[in-house]
């Protein structure tokens with residue numbers, strides 16, 4: 001079952017591009033990564049899903065319901081952590097959390113206290129006196145205290161130190177095991193690679209690909225490095241599927257996607273001294289998407 005279903009969603013800000021024709025689905029129980037550089041359109045997509053802004057065209061469903069029409073219903077089952085958290089600075093953390101919990105019918109106190117312990121949050125402080133990282137922790141507790149069915153995270157780790165990041169990830173994995181579906185937006189590949197099952201890559205407002213992380217890494221791409229005394233990149237530049245081609249001294253390297261035999265035949269024509277064929281890491285694959293689509 002699809003928990004999120006996005007169909008040709010477009011949002012323009014006057015003449016400026018927001019997102020164009022964005023479509024993808026997130027299945028129940030998935031941890032789904034949404035990745036792209038700053039300004040690619042991640043927040044615009046998420047804010048449309050949450051009905052914080054309205055789409056110019058296209059539509060999206062959450063739990064099978066239109067996300068604009070049924071926004072208040074849907075909101076009860078969503079935990080959302082925005083990329084930037086703003087609060088009434090004069091409030092005490094404990095009051096803010098109680099206020100947040102009051103929006104839900106169920107009693108959230110037990111889970112709220114657990115989360116406060118896990119994130120080592122001092123609830124006696126005023127929001128105003130908190131560091132950026134501690135404000136983020138408030139957002140995390142606030143987003144998870146009602147044990148939502150769907151957790152939407154927009155760049156959630158900025159400001160958290162590595163220990164807290166790890167705790168937060170453990171928390172997400174725990175929620176996911178209990179049945180929560182997670183949409184995790186980030187521009188940091190490493191964290192998406194660690195946490196997510198599938199990923200949608202967005203560039204300049206458009207989805208470039210939706211793939212399993214394991215597929216991205218293992219099946220389709222090879223990183224090939226060749227050492228040869230007399231060779232230029234001309235030998236490979238015209239082969240379809242060759243990307244990120246670079247030459248440094250006697251070393252030629254590139255990422256290859258396609259029928260490996262075409263490259264092997266080319267290599268057989270060259271006098272080589274060494275060869276390495278490796279799995280590229282996500283960062284290199286990602287670069288390929290960004291360069292080849294230009």
Ligand SMILES: Nc1ncnc2c1ncn2[C@@H]1O[C@H](COP(=O)(O)OP(=O)(O)OP(=O)(O)O)[C@@H](O)[C@H]1O
Nearest residue numbers: 013016017018036037038039040041042043044045
């Ligand atoms: N309120 C707005 N008015 C005009 N343009 C906007 C507005 N909000 C976003 N945009 C534009 O829409 C595009 C997508 O921005 P968006 O914030 O969705 O990207 P993002 O991938 O979330 O990046 P970031 O991580 O920097 O937030 C950008 O070109 C941005 O300038």
